[in-house]
């Protein structure tokens with residue numbers, strides 16, 4: 183007797199094997215049988231004829247650390263078929279959370295109104311348990327947290343004692359089950375770290391066979407040097423490297439892709455475990471102030487705001503942006519603001535606002551950042567479609583949304599966030615499979631077995647007897663994203679059913695309210 187029997191679907195099991203028609207029997211939280219199960223009884227029968235059945239998708243690059251505490255249903259992710267999210271990317275995680283780091287993240291997520299009583303990963307796991315969660319979470323530890331907990335947001339190197347403290351703090355989180363460390367080397371305080379500091383910390387990650395995921399120091403002008411640094415950190419510490427959201431940012435850097443591939447593939451040949459992830463869009467999204475020169479950030483938000491209020495500094499800033507013409511400013515879209523006064527600018531580019539207000543783009547930028555106290559999310563249109571396709575084709579490329587879970591209601595429905603938070607996985611299965619950039623088997627593999635192996639996630643990522651019943655049923659003919667830059671809060675098409683650990687979370691496009699997920703802990707030998 184099965185709890186759920188899925189009959190007649192075409193199974194794409196995650197391994198690159200061609201799809202095959204078979205039934206799947208689920209008992210409690212595991213896959214109990216695969217094959218012709220017509221003779222077996224079950225409590226629930228799911229007719230999957232005409233549908234594809236695959237392992238639940240693993241979003242290897244997610245930022246849902248805090249948003250799942252606001253809304254544990256993880257709506258915009260699970261409705262894409264995502265059943266596991268790797269959180270704590272780009273140097274920023276929910277744990278550890280002490281001192282200046284806690285102050286900063288409370289400020290960053292002020293609109294979420296969260297208590298944040300925890301200090302370490304164990305505390306965060308307890309917090310998630312209290313509210314429950316629809317999907318599984320795989321935690322990475324942000325290097326930015328480690329550094330900010332010990333040194334704050336100052337641009338200075340750690341003393342020997344501080345370095346030891348950072349290592350201890352990281353080691354403690356890894357012992358509690360983290361899967362590795364992430365860096366965000368364009369953001370403070372990650373940007374202040376030397377390569378040596380990263381190697382020292384990666385050596386601690388190695389003790390636990392974790393991974394090193396990096397939002398690199400540059401994705402445009404310094405892309406090649408940045409890739410070399412990421413590989414160097416992995417090679418020196420003997421840690422597996424994940425290059426986050428690989429891209430060639432800015433038209434003048436599009437030509438660098440083949441050199442980037444050569445570096446990565448050369449490292450793979452030397453035996454370094456290097457892989458990349460990518461979202462299927464050609465615009466990026468991050469804080470608007472990331473466009474400013476790094477000298478403006480040092481010392482934290484208050485110091486940054488002080489500088490932006492200083493007319494002399496702002497005057498100098500205009501000359502820093504001489505390389506940006508109207509076309510470039512029209513590629514920077516204001517996505518999210520915090521105050522109602524500036525709400526009307528959401529969805530408009532800096533160029534469009536400057537035309538409306540008849541003031542120069544740099545003034546628009548500074549005015550917005552000052553009046554919003556830096557809390558402006560932006561979308562930057564700077565990538566090449568051709569390069570995106572070349573990246574998706576690589577056997578070491580996985581799919582990551584680079585987004586937190588959102589919802590069509592409540593606080594998570596605010597602003598115009600990048601549509602990738604709603605559309606990443608269906609967009610690959612729809613647009614990029616139809617365009618023959620990848621086959622359906624390859625697409626599923628990049629979302630399932632490949633990231634499960636990379637992260638060391640056990641018993642997930644493949645449809646096999648004994649594996650957890652994390653499954654997605656989708657219509658391969660209609661699956662597609664619907665979220666756009668102007669109207670991002672829209673769920674995809676074609677995702678019929680999503681099951682997490684044997685419990686149905688999405689049925690006929692609706693969330694059942696089930697919260698069967700949990701924070702997974704790394705098991706190391």
Ligand SMILES: [Zn+2]
Nearest residue numbers: 272397426427
């Ligand atoms: Zn990033």
